[in-house]
Amino acid sequence: MIESQTSTFKLYPISVPTPGSLKTVNFYLLSTKNQLLLFDAGWTGDKYWHALNHTLHENQFELKDLTGIVLSHHHIDHCGLVDQIVAQHNIPVYAHKKAFPRLQRDEAFLKKRIQFFETLYNEFDCGERGEAQVNHLKRSLENNRHLAVEAGLSPIEEAPLEGLSVLHFPGHAPDQIGLWEDSTGVLLGADVLIQHISSNALIEPDEYGNRLPTLYQSVDSLKSIASLPVQLVYSGHGAVIHDPQALIKKRLNRIDQKGDKIISLIEKGASTGREIAQSYYGSTYDQQFSLVMSEIIGQLDYLETKGQIHKVMRNGVYRYSAAGL
Ligand SMILES: [Zn+2]
Incomplete structure (x- = not known):
């Protein structure tokens, strides 16, 4: 248990x-004056279920004492136990509105999302590798129906957070939120900042099918945390972050370094998304295609926003050039 003098809540990490x-x-039991909330709900499986129950019992709680679940974002490693908990003990589940169609695996939304990636990978010259990824997404639409969260969802604004505020941190996911306590400088940040790895800004469409500027959003989210008197960050993965300001600086520097390398690759003649991705990542382009393209496209959008590169479309494919040339 972690309790600071002035904190209005007690935190029981489940790692x-x-x-x-x-x-x-990592997910967290959060005990406030009148509530026992679960912030995130682990991954699916016995290991996570036992860890939740162990932490409850160790602190003289039972599953039926839980009053609600708050989800940081829709990724599967953060909402795995939701249905299992709610089936035994029917409590509200709070999430950002943008998480709803993703958690519910809304068919119309997912079909539009697949179309988005089909166009995207064509525009970034990804050819057969892009087609293979789109086929994978089409198969997942069928095969992953059982992963849809069945529990009812309530908007995060309605969560009884008693002194904690909700901060929106888009970038890693469009619906990512954190919980912030101003009086103590404690942030439950989920995947916005992780001590041992940099959090991926994953390319996603918005509800209208437009590409979100995810790396730009990630940078903004990190800068917004840096502007707070933040002392401690509890993350979705890895250790508690005791010096968040230094880590944010390191992450922002790394993003700039990657951007500089991409500009130099463009100056050396790489021009389409695929060419830039292959010259940056080599064979990792094939092995971790969607992550690599998220990284590259996020960077290209960000560099373009900053005026450091330009693009033109030729035969349906974007070609980039450095602004200095
Ligand atoms: Zn995660």
Whole structure:
């Protein structure tokens, strides 16, 4: 249990080790004056279910003491236990409005999203590799129906947070939020800032099918945290962050370094999204295609916003040039 002198809440972290670069999946019991909330709900599976129950019992709580679930964003490693909890104990589930169609796997929304990626990968010259990814998304539409969250969802504005404020941190996901306590400088930030890895800005369409400037949003989200008197950040993965200002500076510097490298690749002749991605990432382009293209397209949009590069469309494909040339 973590409790600071002036805090209006008590936090009970649930940290479950997981293989791979995430290290742990973290979610939190949050006890306020009148509520026992769960901030995020782990991944699906017994390991997470046992960890939740263990932390509840260890602190003299039961599942039926929970009064609500607050989701930081719609990704599967943050909402895995929602339906299992709600099936046994029917409590409200709060999330950002933009999370609803994603959590519910709304068919019309997902179909529009697949069309978005089809156009996107064509415009960025991704050819067969792009087609393979679109086919994967089409298969997932069918195969992942069972992952839809069935529990009713309530807008985050209605969550009884008693002294904590909700901050919107788009970038990693359009619906990502954090919980902030001004009096103590404590932030529950989910994936906006992670100690041991940089959080990916994942390309996503908005509800109208337009591309969100996700890297630009990530930078904005990090800068908005840096402008707060933030002391401690509890993340969705890995360790508690004790020096968030220094880590934010490091993450922002890294984003700028990557941008500089992309400009130099463009100056050397890489011109389409695929060419830039392949010269930056080599064979990782094929192996981690969607992550690589998110990174590259996010950077290209961001550099264009800053006036450092330009693009023209030729035969349906964007071609980039450096502004200095
Ligand atoms: Zn996560």
